[in-house]
Amino acid sequence: MSYKIGLDISGGDFAPSEIIKGAMLARNQLHEDIVLIGVKEEIERQLALNKFPASEFSVVHAPEKIEMAEPPATSVRRKRNSSITIAAQLLKEKKIDAFVSCGNTGAVVCASTLKLGLIEGVERPGIGLMMPSRTGISLVIDVGANIDCKPMHLFQYGIMASVYYRAVLGKENPTVGLLNIGEEASKGSGLIKHVHKLFSSSSLNFIGNVEAKDIFSGKCDCIVCDGLIGNIALKVAEGSAEAIGRFLIETMTKGFLGKIGILLAKNNLRKFKRFMDYAEYGGAPLLGIDGIVIIGHGRSNALAVKNAIRVACNELSHDLNARIKRRVNEICQDSGIRQILAG
Amino acid sequence: MSYKIGLDISGGDFAPSEIIKGAMLARNQLHEDIVLIGVKEEIERQLALNKFPASEFSVVHAPEKIEMAEPPATSVRRKRNSSITIAAQLLKEKKIDAFVSCGNTGAVVCASTLKLGLIEGVERPGIGLMMPSRTGISLVIDVGANIDCKPMHLFQYGIMASVYYRAVLGKENPTVGLLNIGEEASKGSGLIKHVHKLFSSSSLNFIGNVEAKDIFSGKCDCIVCDGLIGNIALKVAEGSAEAIGRFLIETMTKGFLGKIGILLAKNNLRKFKRFMDYAEYGGAPLLGIDGIVIIGHGRSNALAVKNAIRVACNELSHDLNARIKRRVNEICQDSGIRQILAG
Numbered sequence: 001m002s003y004k005i006g007l008d009i010s011g012g013d014f015a016p017s018e019i020i021k022g023a024m025l026a027r028n029q030l031h032e033d034i035v036l037i038g039v040k041e042e043i044e045r046q047l048a049l050n051k052f053p054a055s056e057f058s059v060v061h062a063p064e065k066i067e068m069a070e071p072p073a074t075s076v077r078r079k080r081n082s083s084i085t086i087a088a089q090l091l092k093e094k095k096i097d098a099f100v101s102c103g104n105t106g107a108v109v110c111a112s113t114l115k116l117g118l119i120e121g122v123e124r125p126g127i128g129l130m131m132p133s134r135t136g137i138s139l140v141i142d143v144g145a146n147i148d149c150k151p152m153h154l155f156q157y158g159i160m161a162s163v164y165y166r167a168v169l170g171k172e173n174p175t176v177g178l179l180n181i182g183e184e185a186s187k188g189s190g191l192i193k194h195v196h197k198l199f200s201s202s203s204l205n206f207i208g209n210v211e212a213k214d215i216f217s218g219k220c221d222c223i224v225c226d227g228l229i230g231n232i233a234l235k236v237a238e239g240s241a242e243a244i245g246r247f248l249i250e251t252m253t254k255g256f257l258g259k260i261g262i263l264l265a266k267n268n269l270r271k272f273k274r275f276m277d278y279a280e281y282g283g284a285p286l287l288g289i290d291g292i293v294i295i296g297h298g299r300s301n302a303l304a305v306k307n308a309i310r311v312a313c314n315e316l317s318h319d320l321n322a323r324i325k326r327r328v329n330e331i332c333q334d335s336g337i338r339q340i341l342a343g
Numbered sequence: 344m345s346y347k348i349g350l351d352i353s354g355g356d357f358a359p360s361e362i363i364k365g366a367m368l369a370r371n372q373l374h375e376d377i378v379l380i381g382v383k384e385e386i387e388r389q390l391a392l393n394k395f396p397a398s399e400f401s402v403v404h405a406p407e408k409i410e411m412a413e414p415p416a417t418s419v420r421r422k423r424n425s426s427i428t429i430a431a432q433l434l435k436e437k438k439i440d441a442f443v444s445c446g447n448t449g450a451v452v453c454a455s456t457l458k459l460g461l462i463e464g465v466e467r468p469g470i471g472l473m474m475p476s477r478t479g480i481s482l483v484i485d486v487g488a489n490i491d492c493k494p495m496h497l498f499q500y501g502i503m504a505s506v507y508y509r510a511v512l513g514k515e516n517p518t519v520g521l522l523n524i525g526e527e528a529s530k531g532s533g534l535i536k537h538v539h540k541l542f543s544s545s546s547l548n549f550i551g552n553v554e555a556k557d558i559f560s561g562k563c564d565c566i567v568c569d570g571l572i573g574n575i576a577l578k579v580a581e582g583s584a585e586a587i588g589r590f591l592i593e594t595m596t597k598g599f600l601g602k603i604g605i606l607l608a609k610n611n612l613r614k615f616k617r618f619m620d621y622a623e624y625g626g627a628p629l630l631g632i633d634g635i636v637i638i639g640h641g642r643s644n645a646l647a648v649k650n651a652i653r654v655a656c657n658e659l660s661h662d663l664n665a666r667i668k669r670r671v672n673e674i675c676q677d678s679g680i681r682q683i684l685a686g
Contacts, residue, residue, distance in 0.1 A: 071529055134586065144524055147532050181487055181574040186414055189490050189571055212578030216586035228532055229575055231524040232568075235555030236579040243477065243559035244587050 002032045003316050004058075005309050006096035009038025010065040010083040011103015013299050019102060020046040022305020027056050029306065032313055035096050037062050037083045062086040068298060072106030076114065084108055088115035091291045098312040100283060102296030102305065109145045109286060109295075116291040119321055121329040124153040125288035126227070127295060128161055129234060135218030139165055140179075141287065144231035151194040152341060154178070154224050155202075156328055160287040161222035162204055163327050167318040174221035177210030179229065185209065194340075195224070201336045283308025285315060287324065292316055345375045346659050347401075348652050349439035352381025353408040353426040354446015356642050362445060363389040365648020370399050372649065375656055378439050380405050381426045405429040411641060415449030419457065427451055431458035434634045441655040443626060445639030445648065452488045452629060452638075459634040462664055464672040467496040468631035469570070470638060471504055472577060478561030482508055483522075484630065487574035494537040495684060497521070497567050498545075499671055503630040504565035505547055506670050510661040517564035520553030522572065528552065537683075538567070544679045626651025628658060630667065635659055 007023050009016045016038060023034050036043050040061040047054050062083040066075045076085055087099040088111040101108045105127070113125060126142035141157040142149070158176045165174035178196055180188040185196050187209065199206040210220045212233060225233070282304065283294035292315045296308040315321075331337065350366050352359045359381060366377050379386050383404040390397050405426040409418045419428055430442040431454040444451045448470070456468055469485035484500045485492075501519045508517035521539055523531040528539055530552065542549040553563045555576060568576070625647065626637035635658045639651040658664075674680065 069525075069527065071527070132586075134589075147524065179575065181490065181571060181578075182412075184412065184414070212575045213582035213585070215579065216582040225575075228524060229572055232522065232555045232572055232576055233579045235524075236558065236576045237583045239556035239559040240580045240583045241587060242556070243475075244584060246477075 003097045003313050004033045004035060004095070005312050006035045006037050006060075006087045006090055006099035007305070007309065008083040008087050008099065008101035008103055009036050009043055010062065011068075011101045011108075012296065012305075013068070013102075014301060015102065016042050016046055017049075018301050019305055021050065021302035022300070022309070023057065024050060024052050025302050025306040026309040030310060030313065032309065033058065034309070035060055035090070037087050037090070037099075039063060039065075060086060060090065066104050066107045068104050070104060070107065072104060072110040075104070076107050076110045082107075085111045085115070088112050088291075088293075091293070092116055097316055098292035098294065100294045100296060100305070100308045100312055102283075102298060102300040102308070105144060105295055105298075108293065112286060112289045112291065112293045116289050116293075118288050119290050119325045119328070121325060121332060122156055122160070122288040124149070124156070125286055126153070126157045126160065127230075127284050128164060128287050129230070129284045130282075131215055131234075131237065133216050133218035137169065137221075138215045138218065138223055139169075139221060140215060140223045140225065140230055140233065142225065142227040142230050143234045143284065144227045145286065147226065147228040147231075149191065149226035151191060151198060152332075154191070154195045154226065155198040155337075156288070156332070158199060158204060158206070158222060158224045159202075159328050159331055160324050161224065163324045164285065164287060164315075164320065165221050167320055167323050168314050171221060173205045175207045175219075176204050176222045176224065177207050177214065177220035179212065179223050179225035179233075180209035181211070183209045183211060191226070197340050198337060201340055202331055202334070204331070282306075282311045285311060285320075290321065292321065346440045346656055347376045347378060347438070348655050349378045349380050349403075349430045349433055349442035350648070350652065351426040351430050351442065351444035351446055352379050352386055353405065354411075354444045354451075355639065355648075356411070356445075357644060358445065359385050359389055360392075361644050362648055364393065364645035365643070365652070366400065367393060367395050368645050368649040369652040373653060373656065375652065376401065377652070378403055378433070380430045380433070380442075382406060382408075403429060403433065409447050409450045411447050413447060413450065415447060415453040418447070419450050419453045425450075428454045428458070431455050431634075431636075434636070435459055440659055441635035441637065443637045443639060443648070443651045443655055445626075445641060445643040445651070448487055448638055448641075451636065455629060455632045455634065455636045459632050459636075461631050462633050462668045462671065464668060464675060465499055465503070465631040467492070467499070468629055469496070469500045469503065470573075470627050471507060471630050472573070472627045473625075474558055474577075474580065476559055476561035480512065480564075481558045481561065481566055482512075482564060483558060483566045483568065483573055483576065485568065485570040485573050486577045486627065487570045488629065490569065490571040490574075492534065492569035494534060494541060495675075497534070497538045497569065498541040498680075499631070499675070501542060501547060501549070501565060501567045502545075502671050502674055503667050504567065506667045507628065507630060507658075507663065508564050510663050510666050511657050514564060516548045518550045518562075519547050519565045519567065520550050520557065520563035522555065522566050522568035522576075523552035524554070526552045526554065534569070540683050541680060544683055545674055545677070547674070625649075625654045628654060633664065635664065
C-alpha cells in the first residue's frame with residue numbers, strides 16, 4: 001500500500017520548479033502517491049516543461065501563497081486558500097496521510113497546530129532536526145517552533161525525540177541530553193535546571209547536560225533545547241559551514257600547484273560536499289502535531305524535497321504518533337514527575 | 344611606557360607550559376612587562392626548561408588552582424590564594440594594569456566582579472568574542488558571562504561593544520544588531536522585542552535584528568545576545584569547524600590521487616587552517632568590569648596567549664573603560680530610553 005503525501009508547491013526559495021522536480025524524483029524512486037498543492041496553472045506548466053505525465057500526480061488548487069517573511073499567525077488566518085492552510089485541512093480530513101512544506105516555517109507550525117491540534121497529552125509542538133555527527137545522527141529538538149519554553153515543553157521534546165529515534169531511526173534506548181553551557185547539573189538557567197530534574201527522574205536514557213560541540217561529536221542521540229537556542233544553533237552551523245566552504249574554495253584554488261592539487265582531489269571534494277549538504281538528510285519532523293507534518297529547508301532543492309517525502313513515509317510506516325502518544329502519557333503521568341512539575 | 348600585564352599561569356588546558364611559552368613570545372614580540380601569577384616552582388621549572396632568563400618576568404606566587412570544572416562562585420570564595428583571585432586583587436591594587444586568564448571562565452567573571460566591581464553605570468559584565476567574518480570581524484557579546492539577561496543588560500552590551508569596536512578596532516560608527524531567529528521586529532522572545540525598542544530609540548547605529556548566519560556574513564559589526572545563546576553559538580561554530588576539518592582531512596587524503604592532490608595543495612591548506620584558528624584572534628575582552636580583564640580560550644596555545652596579551656594592551660592604550668563609562672551614562676540617562684525601560 002502506498003501513502004498519500006501532500007506536497008506544498010508554493011513554499012521554498014526555489015518554488016515551484018525545484019519542488020515539482022522533487023515530486024517527480026519521489027514519484028520515480030519512492031512510488032508513493034503525491035498530491036501537489038498549489039497554483040494549478042503553475043503546476044501544469046512545470047510538469048509540461050519537464051515533460052512529466054500529469055497523470056502521475058493528483059493536484060489540489062491553492063490560489064494563495066504565504067511568503068517566507070510574512071508573520072505566521074496573521075497570514076494563516078487571512079489566507080485561507082494558501083497551499084499551507086489547504087494542506088493542513090486536507091490532512092485533517094484524512095484526504096492525505098502527511099504533508100511536506102518547504103515554506104514559511106512559522107506558518108506551517110501555526111496552521112498545523114490550529115487545524116490538526118496536538119497529540120493527546122502533548123503541550124507544544126517542536127521541530128526536530130537531524131544533523132550529521134561523528135558517529136551518526138544527532139536529533140536536535142526544538143529548532144524554532146517554540147521560543148518561550150516551559151519545563152514541561154522541553155521535557156516532552158525529549159520524550160518525543162526518543163520515541164522518534166527508536167521508532168524511525170531504529171536505535172534501542174537512545175540517549176537524551178539537555179543542551180547547556182556546561183555539563184554540570186549546577187550550570188545553566190533556572191529553566192534548564194528544572195528540566196534537568198525532570199529528565200533525571202524519568203525512565204528515559206538521560207545522560208545529563210551536553211554542550212553544543214556534542215551535536216557534532218555523536219555523544220548523544222537526542223539533544224533538547226528551546227526553539228530560540230536551537231534555531232540559532234542551526235543557523236550558526238549552516239553559517240560556519242558556508243563560511244568555511246567558501247574560504248576553502250577561495251584559498252585552495254590559488255596558485256598553480258593548488259589548482260592541480262584540487263583537480264586531483266576532486267572526487268574526494270565531492271564526497272565532502274555531500275557530507276555538508278543538508279539535502280541528504282531531508283526534512284525536519286514537526287513532532288507533537290496530531291498528524292504527520294515535515295518541514296523542509298527553505299533552500300530545498302529537488303533532492304531535499306524527495307528526502308523530506310521519504311522522512312514522512314518513514315514516520316507513517318512506523319506509526320510514530322501512536323507511539324508518541326503512548327509514551328508521553330505513560331511518562332508524564334508518573335507521580336514523581338508530577339511532583340517535580342508542581343514544585 | 345610599557346604596560347604591566349598579569350598572566351594566570353595555572354588556568355587553561357595546556358597550563359602551565361603553553362601559557363609560559365605565550366608569555367615568552369609576548370615578552371619577545373610585544374616588549375610589555377609581564378607578571379606571571381601561579382605556583383612559583385612550576386614557573387621556575389618551565390622557564391628553566393625553555394632556557395628563558397627568569398629576570399625577564401616578575402613572578403607572584405599563587406599556590407592554589409581553580410580547576411576548569413569547579414563551580415565558579417564557591418571556588419572563588421574558598422580559594423583565596425588561587426591565581427585568578429590573586430590576579431584580580433593585584434589589578435584592584437593597581438599593581439598590574441590588566442590581567443589575562445585562560446582558566447575557568449566563570450571564576451574569572453566572578454572574581455573580577457567581586458574584587459574590581461563594575462564600571463559606574465554598567466549593570467552586568469559581558470564577554471565579547473571576536474569572530475572572523477567575510478568582511479572582517481564580528482564582535483559577539485555576551486558569550487557566557489550572564490545567562491539570565493534583563494533588557495538593560497543586553498542594551499548595555501550593545502553600547503559597550505560599539506565603544507570597543509570604535510576605540511580598539513578603529514571603525515567609526517560601527518553597526519549594532521540584535522541576534523534573533525528572524526530579522527522582523529515582530530519576531531523573537533519578549534526580552535528581544537523589548538531590547539529592540541531600546542536600541543531603536545538610541546543614538547547607536549542599530550540595524551535591527553540579525554540572524555546567526557550574519558555572524559559570518561559581516562553584515563553587522565557588533566552582535567548582541569544573552570550569554571546562554573552566545574555561548575552555544577560559539578560552541579556550535581567551534582564544533583562544526585572541527586567536524587568539517589576532521590571530515591575534510593579524512594575524506595581528502597583517501598586514495599592515491601587524493602593524497603597527491605593534498606600534497607600539492609599543502610600551502611593553501613595551511614592558510615585555511617590559520618583562518619580557522621581562534622588562536623589568531625586572541626582573547627575575549629570581559630567588558631563592563633572596572634579594570635581590563637581578558638579571557639583566553641581554555642585550549643589556548645602559546646600564540647593565543649600572546650595574542651590575548653596584545654588585546655589587553657590595545658584596550659589600555661585606547662583608554663577603553665573611560666570611554667565605556669562616558670558612553671553608557673550618556674545613552675542610559677536619555678529620557679526616551681528611561682521611559683522604555685520603565686514601561
